[in-house]
Amino acid sequence: SSGINAEYGEAKKEDWEYSVFANNTSSSATPSTVKRKRVAKKERSESKHSKMEQLTLDLGQRAEPTQCLQCGMVYTNSVAEDEQNHSRFHKRFLKASSFTGWKSERVVEEYHDGRIILVNQNDPKSHVRKMEEVREVVDVDLGITDRNPVTQAKELQAYLYISNANKVIAAAFVEHIEKGYPCISPHTADETGKLPLLKTADAAMKAVCGVSRLWVFKQCRRKKVASRLMDCIRANFVFGCTISKVKIAFSDPTENGRLFAQVYCGTGNFLIYR
Numbered sequence: 001s002s003g004i005n006a007e008y009g010e011a012k013k014e015d016w017e018y019s020v021f022a023n024n025t026s027s028s029a030t031p032s033t034v035k036r037k038r039v040a041k042k043e044r045s046e047s048k049h050s051k052m053e054q055l056t057l058d059l060g061q062r063a064e065p066t067q068c069l070q071c072g073m074v075y076t077n078s079v080a081e082d083e084q085n086h087s088r089f090h091k092r093f094l095k096a097s098s099f100t101g102w103k104s105e106r107v108v109e110e111y112h113d114g115r116i117i118l119v120n121q122n123d124p125k126s127h128v129r130k131m132e133e134v135r136e137v138v139d140v141d142l143g144i145t146d147r148n149p150v151t152q153a154k155e156l157q158a159y160l161y162i163s164n165a166n167k168v169i170a171a172a173f174v175e176h177i178e179k180g181y182p183c184i185s186p187h188t189a190d191e192t193g194k195l196p197l198l199k200t201a202d203a204a205m206k207a208v209c210g211v212s213r214l215w216v217f218k219q220c221r222r223k224k225v226a227s228r229l230m231d232c233i234r235a236n237f238v239f240g241c242t243i244s245k246v247k248i249a250f251s252d253p254t255e256n257g258r259l260f261a262q263v264y265c266g267t268g269n270f271l272i273y274r
Contacts, residue, residue: 070094072141072218089140096133097168097217099160102126109232114163116232121156131158134171138215142254156212157237159229163220170216172229174237177210180249180271187258187268195255200272208247209237210273214257230264249273 063078068086071093075082104124109116119131135158138144161170181200189195211233216225234243249271250261261270 067218069219089137092133092140093137096130096137099130099162099166099168101166108159108236109228111228114161114169116229117160117162118236119158119160131160134158134160134168135173135213138171138173138213142213142215144213159233161216161225161229167217169220170225170229171213172211172215172233173213174233175210175212177207177249177273179204180207180210180273181205182269183258183261183272184269187262195258198252198258198272205271206247207249207271207273208243209233209249211248211250214250214253214260226260227264246271 063076065074065076067074068090071086071090073086073089073093075086077083105127106118106123107115108118119127121128155175157174159172159174160168163169181202181204183198184201185196185199187195211230214226214229216229230248234245234248237243245265248265250257251273253261253272262268
């Protein structure tokens with residue numbers, strides 16, 4: 001639940017102004033005065049060259065960030081640390097997003113562009129391992145630092161959206177909960193372009209499903225993928241019934257997540273749980 005355009009400056013020549021001195025051609029000129037003039041001329045020349053060099057260094061040569069079309073990470077090619085981080089994330093992403101299919105996969109919904117499968121803790125170890133790989137990539141993309149293994153959350157389930165090209169393009173991690181707190185923060189950006197801090201009401205409300213993580217690959221966003229995931233969760237999370245949107249709570253959503261929850265739930269007072 002996002003490029004940066006670098007601005008390039010252009011060097012501008014400065015007008016140089018010099019004091020005009022009358023040439024003293026009289027025989028009274030002494031070696032010391034001639035020497036002083038030569039030193040002054042040399043200093044002016046060095047000063048001029050120094051400023052000219054500075055103008056060259058100030059040319060706008062900032063590298064423009066780029067977005068990897070395969071893993072979606074935004075990084076700067078000329079920054080060594082960025083390149084290293086991208087290389088690590090890229091490998092992990094390709095491994096996590098690749099999906100060859102399982103004989104015993106649990107398909108809960110199918111669409112024209114893919115299918116949604118359900119994975120839980122009781123599934124084979126290879127399935128749980130794939131769930132963990134996907135969650136690690138999701139955590140990096142969402143900026144989540146609390147990365148306890150999935151196996152520690154016994155009730156955690158994963159809904160994975162698999163494209164027709166056999167790629168994991170979206171994922172939702174959900175769990176059973178009993179309560180959530182209505183969000184009371186406004187969802188309009190301030191003068192800095194950011195949303196206000198997330199605040200909730202003190203009184204809890206009954207909830208059934210907690211969305212721990214909701215993620216869609218950057219190139220697949222704004223295509224109703226997240227809405228399909230949520231609809232699928234509501235229809236399959238509790239056997240035999242469809243969960244109402246007011247019984248779903250989100251865990252510390254990002255700014256994009258807050259905007260999605262507001263639209264999907266039809267209210268700015270959607271539930272939050274921690």
